[in-house]
Amino acid sequence: MIDAHFSAAVRSGVAQWMQTNSIEDCQKALADPVQLATELTPPVLAAMIEAGTSLHALQERAWIHPVIHLRNVFEATALPETPSAFVPIPEHPATIAARAAAIVALAMLNAQTVSYGSENDGHLFVNLVVLPGDGDFANKSKGDMRGHTDGVYFPIRGQEHELEKRFAPSPDFVCLSGLRNPDSVSTTVMPLSSVLALLSPKDVEELTKPQYVLRPQKTFRVGFKKLFGSDCQFLKPLPGVQLLFVGDNGHWIRFSHSAAVAEDDSSPASQAIGRFEQACLKCADSVVVAPGDVVIVNNRIGLHGRSEVGGEPGGTSRWLLRTYGLDVEDLSEQQRYSDSVFKLYP
Structure with a gap:
């Protein structure tokens, strides 16, 4: 009932x-x-209080269950044509309501709505749509996506980046607002607790060791080139990375199938990451982000992906808005841009 009360309150x-x-x-x-x-x-x-649901119960739920699905919290009607680029967001009552709903929903989870200057030029919201052409981004926009966490090159909250302490943490939450989804394409969520339950204690231990290599995800690679140049150190493989972290309330994950590998292909670390990937496939739950819905995925205790999108850009094709949420209490001034209340470094 918490999600239902939360949905009604946001609506x-x-x-x-x-x-x-x-x-x-x-x-x-x-x-x-x-x-x-x-x-x-x-x-x-x-x-929320009038409905008998406390803020504490809501926030506690968000750190136990990796997905919160708010249904029908804004009107997604009389929409313009689906965009064919990450930005800009068309100004329309539905997109305004979708963004406002995301902002207040994240705030209720003690998370500020944030962006990163190195992704999509720091825009707070981006369109998740089918992109035109045959390049990497266009092909990725049509295909399925395996389990990952967003901003994987950045540290988890409470940690410093391996090379640059100014780098802000990756987001706590990934927030999706639904405008169109004519084919009911599923967003997949893999609860970390379920994935780890399929692994041996030895494999779990291997994932907690700093013995993996990370690369920035594609959208951030473009931003790094703009900010630091095409030969910057942040575009090179980053060794000595830990993927799994043990906290007071369980494990947190930092992982991407396409951006994380073991330093040694024949090591127990490589075997552990392979079994982790297989376990993710077995634990995928499907969530359909319908028009008017807001779905919030916990980026620490859940991995997310999607089924194949396909189709052509524009028209009435699938259209979601995405933004991020982060508990910013411990951010330093160096981890923010001075000219923005929401844009984080880099």
């Missing part, structure tokens, strides 16, 4: 906000997600 809070403000003012408010979250959180919290 009523965002609808009331849009009814009492002009579309132009709502659009302007999205430029400062910190202030907008401050404005939207009280009515959403009040609605």
Whole structure:
């Protein structure tokens, strides 16, 4: 029932906000997600309490279950044509409501809505759509995606990056707002606890050792080249990386099938990562992000992917908006951009 109460509270809070403000003012408010979250959180919290659900119970759930599915929290009707690029987001009542719903939902989980300057030029929200052409990004936009965590090249919260301490942590949450999904393409979520339950204690131990190599994911590679040059050290394989972390409340993961490998192909570390990948396939749960839905995946205790999208760009093809959420309490000034309330370094 927590998800249902959360959905209803976000729905009523965002609808009331849009009814009492002009579309132009709502659009302007999205430029400062910190202030907008401050404005939207009280009515959403009040609605939650009235429904008998506490904020503590909601936040506790978000760190036990890797996915929160908020159903029908905004109106996704009379949409313009689906974009064919990551940015810009078309300005429309539905996209405004979708972004506002994501911002307040993340704030309720004690997470600020953030972006990274090295991905998509630091835009807070991006379109997840089929891209035109035959390049790497276009092909990736149509295909399926195996289990991964976003921002895998960045450290988990509480850790420093192996090369640059200014790098902010990867996000705590990945947030998807649904605008179109005509073929009901599934987002897949793999609970880390379920995946680890299929591994031996020895394999789990291997994953906690700093013996893996990471590469930045494609969207960040483009940003690194823009920021640091095509020969920068951040584009090279990063050795000595730990993938699995043991905390007070269980394990956290930092992983990507396409960006993480063992330093030695014949080592127990390589065997452990291979068995981890196989376990992910066995533990995938399907979530359909329908129009008007917001799905929040915990990027520490769950991996996510998707089934094949296919189709052609534009028209009425699949269209989600994506943003990130992070507990920013311990961020330093060096890990932020001075000209933005939401953009993190690099």
